[in-house]
Amino acid sequence: MSKTWNQTRVAEKLGIVYPLIQGPLGGFPSQRLTAAVSNFGGLGSFGAHGLEPSVIDERIAEIRSLTSKPFAMNLWGSMEDQGAHTSDDAAFQRALSHLSPHIKKVGGTTPSYSPYKAIRFEDQARALFDADVPVFSFIYGIPPKEILDEARRKGVITIGTATTPDEASALEQAGIDLVVASGFEAGGHRGSFLRSSEDSLTGTISLVPQTVDQISIPVIAAGGIADGRGIAAAFALGAEGVQMGTVFLGCEESGAHPVHREAILSGKAKHTSLTRGFTGRLARGIHNELLETLNRPNVEILPYPLQRGLMRSLALPAQEAGDAELLALWAGQSANLTQCTSVEKLLTELVESVEDKIDR
Numbered sequence: 001m002s003k004t005w006n007q008t009r010v011a012e013k014l015g016i017v018y019p020l021i022q023g024p025l026g027g028f029p030s031q032r033l034t035a036a037v038s039n040f041g042g043l044g045s046f047g048a049h050g051l052e053p054s055v056i057d058e059r060i061a062e063i064r065s066l067t068s069k070p071f072a073m074n075l076w077g078s079m080e081d082q083g084a085h086t087s088d089d090a091a092f093q094r095a096l097s098h099l100s101p102h103i104k105k106v107g108g109t110t111p112s113y114s115p116y117k118a119i120r121f122e123d124q125a126r127a128l129f130d131a132d133v134p135v136f137s138f139i140y141g142i143p144p145k146e147i148l149d150e151a152r153r154k155g156v157i158t159i160g161t162a163t164t165p166d167e168a169s170a171l172e173q174a175g176i177d178l179v180v181a182s183g184f185e186a187g188g189h190r191g192s193f194l195r196s197s198e199d200s201l202t203g204t205i206s207l208v209p210q211t212v213d214q215i216s217i218p219v220i221a222a223g224g225i226a227d228g229r230g231i232a233a234a235f236a237l238g239a240e241g242v243q244m245g246t247v248f249l250g251c252e253e254s255g256a257h258p259v260h261r262e263a264i265l266s267g268k269a270k271h272t273s274l275t276r277g278f279t280g281r282l283a284r285g286i287h288n289e290l291l292e293t294l295n296r297p298n299v300e301i302l303p304y305p306l307q308r309g310l311m312r313s314l315a316l317p318a319q320e321a322g323d324a325e326l327l328a329l330w331a332g333q334s335a336n337l338t339q340c341t342s343v344e345k346l347l348t349e350l351v352e353s354v355e356d357k358i359d360r
């Protein structure tokens, strides 16, 4: 009997019905979103990179209380950039000087410099293993061998993220189970690890087939996929699964602030840009006054994660003031195609649309 479109190695390995993955949305946590996608028969993910191990533990328990299906917990292989420990008050004040007018405009309090406290990736990974998570996904590199050995011993499925075919090969050689090939259309960070992010800006339609040709483990396509056309195209390129992020930020279950959701759903999201200004690392968001400020050549950007900390002083008051021009509106290039209300409605429509396209 011939297989249907959804019966791929990705679905089989993960034990899910549809190889449709809600990508981790670090910084926008929503246990409800993760569980809703898994309950539908896809794979929900939870971005846990900014969380202390004890909090990760609580989030896993909350997700488990909402679903008995497989879900992924996601971490970042690299948690700080060079210079994060030596960056000082003077650099903080220089970076702040460009944001101060914006912070004042939305009624925020001027932040003061405080040294950075690291969370260790190894401690976070331990929390995932102790909680017996079914799937461990990650971005920004390859975890140390001991961690991957433990994942294999415990039967935890691993998903790595590649922004070039060579990164995908490195992940395959390390024994990772599945690879997300993430084109530069994607929302969120550009998680490159062999070359700089700026030097790894391959688009999805180019990256996916080259990655499929270069490795033998299954490839999951990500970046700019927001409807049935995109999913069918990714499968035609050889992907065996699809990971979407921005489209889920627009859903009612998402952890995004209503101002952010509204910007994604409002039809104003046609113009997105890359910036280091949101966190210190290259990421994509809707082009607005804030992104324009951050991308000016004279604006100092602190190393990750200091810039991320600094930006919080603006994010909270901008949200309260409902100011979409001064909020970091994380989104990918297909934000404008996004039409989510609830996860169930979105996924039902996506599945129907893919089936229709594949039949035709």
Ligand SMILES: Cc1cc2nc3c(=O)[nH]c(=O)nc-3n(C[C@H](O)[C@H](O)[C@H](O)COP(=O)(O)O)c2cc1C
Residues within 6 Å of the ligand: 022, 023, 024, 025, 026, 027, 028, 047, 048, 049, 074, 075, 138, 139, 161, 182, 185, 186, 187, 188, 189, 222, 223, 224, 225, 243, 244, 245, 246, 247, 249, 330, 331, 332, 333, 334
């Ligand atoms: C706000 C936001 C946060 C994200 N955080 C993470 C993260 O912590 N870890 C990760 O592996 N991917 C992260 N991603 C990437 C998504 O999981 C997904 O691969 C990507 O959004 C796919 O591209 P799309 O936005 O065009 O759908 C993030 C994306 C967005 C939009």
